Amino acid sequence: MRIESLRRLRGPNVYLSRPAVVARLRLEELTDRETSDVTGFTERLLRALPGLAEHHCAAGAPGGFVSRLRGGTYFGHVVEHVCLELSQLIGRDVNFGRTVPAGEPGVYDVIVECPLDESPESRTPGELFDVAVDLVLAVQAGRAGVAPDDRLAGLAAFAEREATGPSTRSIIAAARRRGIPVERFDDLSLVRLGWGVRRRMAWAAMTDRTSGVGIDIAGDKEITRRLLGEAGVPVAAGGAADSAREAVRLLHELGAPVVVKPRQGRHGEHVVLGLSTPEAVERAFAEAGGDVVVERQLAGRDYRVLMVAGELVAAAERVAAHVVGDGRSTLAELVERTNADPRRGVGHSRVLTRITLDEAALRLAGRAADDVPPEGAIVWLRDGANLSTGGTSRDVTDQVHEDVIRLCRRVVALIGLDVAGIDLRLPEIAAPLPPPGPEDPVAGVIEVNAVPGLRMHLAPVRGRARDVGDAIVRAMFPGGSDGRIPTVAVTGTNGKTTVTRLIAHLLSGGGQRVGAATSDGVYVDGRAVFLADATGPRSAQQVLGDPQIEVAVLETARGGLLRRGLGYDWSDVGVITNITADHLGQDGLDSVEDLAHVKAVVAERVRDGGTLVLNADDPWVRDLATRPRVRADRKRLVWFGLDPANPVLTEHLARGGTAYLLHDGWLTQATGARRTPLLRLTEVPGAYKGAAPYAAANALAAIAAARAVGARPETVATRLGEFDPSVDNPGRGTLLRLGDVSIFLDYAHNPAALAATLRTLHRLWGMNRCLAAVTLPGDRRDDLLAASAQVLADGLTRVVLYDDQDRRGRPAGEVSALVEREMRARRPRIRAVRADGWREAVTTALGLAAPGDVLLVIYEKWAPMLEYLEELGAVPADTHPVLPAMTTIRATPRLTRHLAESALGVSGSVTDHGHP
16 A cells, blocks of 8 residues: 555635645455455554544444444555544544545545645655555554554654744734635745735734834834934943953943843853853854844843734733742753643744753752752852743733833834834833933843744733734734635636636726636736746736736636646636537546536535636536535525526526526626626627627626626626727637638537537638638547537538647557547548647648638647747638528537537537637
């Protein structure tokens, strides 16, 4: 049994609404074996992992999984539950798991959810699955003493290093409570909050508005001291020293005791208090690295005040690292016992830091590690009260005197920081500040921290915890903003790219900067910024993360959704163009119903109160509205369709709903009994005077989405009329002219798309005038390729076939040979030629063309194909060719049948790849 591959679903997916990891598990020798076939397996597994006894499984109650084990279950299911239990044991609070067949005997996909704040690049899930598989194999083999403890300890430490720290975690949690989208960058503490123009960035307690000058000032303790002192803020007297001699001179000048600290140190490292002798100062100078600040030590208690946007949000008294003797335990044992507190970790990974019993601690304690302190004796192990050196905190937020608050406001204004931690030394934070005078202050500011740790406020050892992460988020997103921009998600089998481009074009007419992700690339304000297939989650994040974007339109394809999940949590508008047979046999999709299940994720993730735009003419799309997880009752449902008599439309309108339909030759907005004409069908770009009705369906879907986002009807109509398919939608129904031959460039690559495209050409030129140069993708199932071949045979008399350059796992010539064979079986007298590559296919097809013919060119990549055709002399044709055949030619009966009905589930409303 082994893990073959691992993939991360970084957003909502077909399994659940949260991130998950999918492990492809091959059972090998355990195929067809069950747990009940292995004597003692259940008992040995429960001894290794007693927590499995609490797993519910399908029974919905504790003990359900144990019942499955004893009754007999397959080993993929066991790995799932073991992985979930191991996750809990290392502190990953996850509960969802599922195991599904992966298409061949003994191979399963094991799905386990991931924590929301875990990095998309985390290696922890892979390590967990490895440990789970090894454990199950060991138990199955009957090896004695099986326990995961040793590997779990290392895995827990690894997961803790990858996890966000408490400060970042509190900001992420606060943002999520407010519905603000959060995206973590790699395994760092850098997070993006919100989308587009409302996007903000945070790195722990530093925000994208934190002043760089303020950070530099706060990072230099001497500049901070002088700047504040010159402004009248009480600070300790002192100065900088870059030699031991200068440090000792400052000791004599200031008078003991003094504090020595690195000029640019952090986390309290190498800060030494209470120094009274030149030897002690020289030693502290050397340990601090030779560039220090020497200050007179102020009396009083250590306090930290957290200021956010000029206001105090939390305050804590800090207590230095120490232990209390019990009269029996050695100093080392007391430290070990203190460090066993689960709240303590290494560095900043937990709310408290472990105490280090090093030379400095022993020197301060005045004891050896094996000394036994008397009962009740407090043994101080650090001078400074920093949590990073093992200190603890007590919340005093409600006790802070108004004098102290005013002082802290002045400090952050002087330094120029939006988030700051101010370290104070005061007799009592609840008391008024001593009046200013000529004497050196007895209380005051000792440091300003530009990226303050939040741990002491989030989980004080004593007192009330403060949700300081929420205070930072509120300052970043004032007025209750959720940080989102209007977002439209578009999916379907055919038409995604065209509808996405249309929506972006319509919305840009309102003066907003639109970002769009399509199968051709990412576009910002109509300009390409990234050229590639951009229909997956990374491309969605590229658009949503761009601070220029005011509206996002995201084409969301099956492949990215299945392999990586959605790139967003919710959309405001979801558009489903159609669902028909394509990509079957890939990624576990065996039927149109499976495909519909995948596309449904986009509908499910339209936010409550958002708008779901559905194709009323497509039966699979109509079915989506009835699915429980779509929750159509909590969304605004808008239909579009070409048939105004469609019962779905008429019933919806009778209930006062809104639909976009073709009515009396107009693209029309209908609400209840009201009809608002928008644009004549004959004027719709790319519709060829109505010969291509799919263009009208595209336009209706786009109009519905644009109106849902707030575009005005008159703006939509104007912008639609300005849409230039050759510029704004290249490669989708692009018409060129080469001498007396017309060239129709398109990306139809499935049966329904080909049928719709050919039907349009028949209306314009007639069947006998049509020929084609065709390629079909090699990753399609043989029966889908055969169905496409049958459509070609029914609609053409001359065809040149060629293979994609990317054959997608097929041998050279296999696809074109299969298509030719199926075409000849359908139409024995068809003239079919096979070419070597797309250039040869085009030139061969042009050689077969007669004056007045139209050549349909189906391409793999439109840009090089269009460039080649232009090299041959092709030029843009009139957008609306007017041909005599147009009013009399009809599609062949066989071609019409391909549109109306198909055993493969092709819907009669579905059209070409680029158009519903």
